[in-house]
Amino acid sequence: MEYVLQSERKFPAGKYDVIICGGGTSGVFAAIAAARKGVKTALVESKGYVGGIAAEGGCGLHSFYNLWKAFPGTEKRKVVRGLPEEMINRLTALHGASGHNETLMNYGYDSDTLCVDVEVYKYVAMQMLHEEGVDIYVNTMVAEVLTEGSRITGVVIVNHQGSQVLLTKMVIDSTGYGDVCARAGADYTEPNDYAVANSMGIGGIDIDKYYQFLKKNDALKEYALGPRSGRDGQIIRVDGNWNKLDSNFGKKAAELGMHTVTTTLHDNYFMFIKLNYHMPVSPTDVKELSAAEFELRRRQFEALKLLKEVIPGSENAFIARTSPAVTIRRARCISCDYDISNEEVINGVHFSDDVFSYGFHDEAPHFQVKNGETYGFPYRAMLVKNMENLFAVGMMVTSDHHAHMSTRNTVSCMAQGQAAGTAAALCVKLKKDNVRDLPYKELYATLKADNVWFDQDRQ
Template sequence: MEYIVRPEQKVSARNYDVVVCGAGTGGVIAALAAARNGAKTAVVESKGYVGGIATEGGCGLHSFYNLWKAFPGVEKKKVIRGIPEELINRLTKVGGASGHNETVLRYEYDSDTLCVDVEIYKYVALCMLREAGVDVLLNTMVTDALTEGDRVVGVITESHQGCEALLAKAVIDATGYGDFSARAGADFTDPNDYAVANSMGIGGIDIDKYYQFLKDNGALKEYAFGPRDGDGKLIRVDGDWGKLDPEVHKKQLELGMHTVTTTLHDNYFMFIKLNYMMPKSPTDRDALADAEYELRRRQQEALKLLKSVIPGSENAFIARTSPAITIRRARCIACEYDLTNEEILNGTHFEDDVLAYGFHDYAPRFQVKNGSTYGIPFRAILPKKLENLLCIGMMITSEHNAHMSTRNTVSCMAQGQAAGTAAALLATGGYDNFRDLPFADLKSALLRGGVWFEDEPLCVKTN
């Protein structure tokens, strides 16, 4: 390996109260929360649109509700509210989301089905950021951190116009990859314990025919109804492909193809995910380039497979792919508190809870006790040793099984509201660092922002 030394560079600088790195699932909500709480806010996004993996990877948004249907007699509770719920309500009004619909089959996994139209999501989220007065710096990469000792003081960015410094009183790392925190000197691990994916949207394919095909083959696994092009029709379906022709099943497994899809439109599958377990972490650029190729190869094969088995889909085509690989995790940033799966399953709450959440992606194997909720404490988004920095989304929670809950879309969004609110309080309240911020002030601001807290938690941990 050869090395060069880069000369020192004079770059232009702008001043902000709060800079959010990454305008994805959590970052959009963080920036909205910061701006609405009075902070001069910028959000920096490497792509040309906002929304992140909520618009690129998943199928349904898990989950605004507790798992009420799996526990007869348990009250149905909407546990995530505030800005995430406002975004969904706004999307639903313009046909960009299904609203909340009861899952018919496999409700013990998620009792609520919520699907989004990814293109409307990108647009509406961007409108909301602009309305809130956030400076949305698109097509701009976060490349470095400005620090004074352990104190974060700004963000270095690169765009087509060159390098720029964004000086900030508080920074939120919402990059998914943990790029900013790593540059700032945070401790982290890079476990490479999940498959990466590229999810595609497929046109010319009928969800009702897919449902019927699965039913005829005794392979129907889950489904839900909701508004599709206006009417209450199927919007989510999955099958047990192990019950189909063994050759078809073998091919599906080879391709890493998830067989669940959602849709809000006739003749369209909003998501078909192709998964691939990389030999190295997705932070390795060259390994990532190979994975991008491999997933595009798999998409072509998957289309052929779907066309060959789902009746009436002979003219199906790939209408959309994610512009870049989507990851389930890259760096895991060491924070002051690391939630365990046991705490999640026991419905544990903390004195410094910033949200309550009730979904687990390994359900029904793992469910939060009695269909209740657990809390994510403020310390879980506060990186160790560094000051003026918060981390949200898929980069928190080191334990694999615990991560299967905290990294889901709706949790990431709620973490965004907590981080954005805290960052605004820090920046506008004259506090020296997040460790000095009185939690009571943060909780009051979150309550004002519509956040819901569990009144009667199953168990409370005070340390």
């Protein structure tokens, strides 16, 4: 590889109290939370919209509740509230979310189904950021990170206007890839323990016919009822066992990495069909990621053919939307002050520095939080090791793959964002230069006042 040396450069600079790098699932809530505390906040996002996987996947935003249906007699509790629930309420008011609907069949996985319209989500997320006065830099990349010792002093951003420096007191890395942490010199690993994915929306296809077809062939795994195209009590989520239909169908779906579950809020539309592909190396490798982008789009067209072959009445189905880029479940895993284990997750452990409670595990029913309880996510688990003013949130934390199958889920990432944004703002207001110096009682009281639910408080 050849190298080029550049002479000293001069950048225009802006100043902020808190900068959130990455406007994805966690980043949106971090920015809203920080700005609501009255600190000057910037959000930097590489795409032209915000919301991340929550706005790209189209899957159900389940897990606001504990897993009450899997444990008869267990109290039903909404355990994720605060800003995430505020977002859902606003989406639902605009017919962009189904509200909370009970899962029918397969109770061991989840008790709650919440479907979203991805385009409405993008709009509402941006709207909420604007209302709080967040300076939003979309179509903008973080190119460099400026540090002094173990402290980040600013980031260099690049967009169509050129390069600019944003100076800051606190930084939240919610890039998904952990780019800021890595460029700041933080410790990390790259497990490459997940497939990458792209999801698509399919038009001209009927979810009622899919449901009836699966039911008739004893292949129905789960479903949920809710509002669709202005009518209540409609099918909004369906999953089936394609091997029961025909082993060849199941084999083809598996080869494509295609999930057979779908969701919708609209007639004649599947909001969500996901295709997976396991890369040979970490998705931080740009050449392999480029190859994965093509491979997943190839699989989408093969999956469309398969859907037409399998589902009655889908002869005129077509791809109506795709995610603009590969979506990941993990790239870099950032080393933080605390690392939650799967044993702590499934045994419902709460910590002395919890910032929210959570009760979902994506490997259920094999792994479940016992007795329909919850576990706590500790403040320490988002503090980047050996860095003074840097938080890591979302899919970048939790090294244990099984524990990560809980903490990386969408609603958990939303709650992490609110906690990190609140903490960063409090550090600024209380003049705490090191995030570890923030008194937990201040953080707890503030989150509590902002409607974050601490499940252990009920005991």
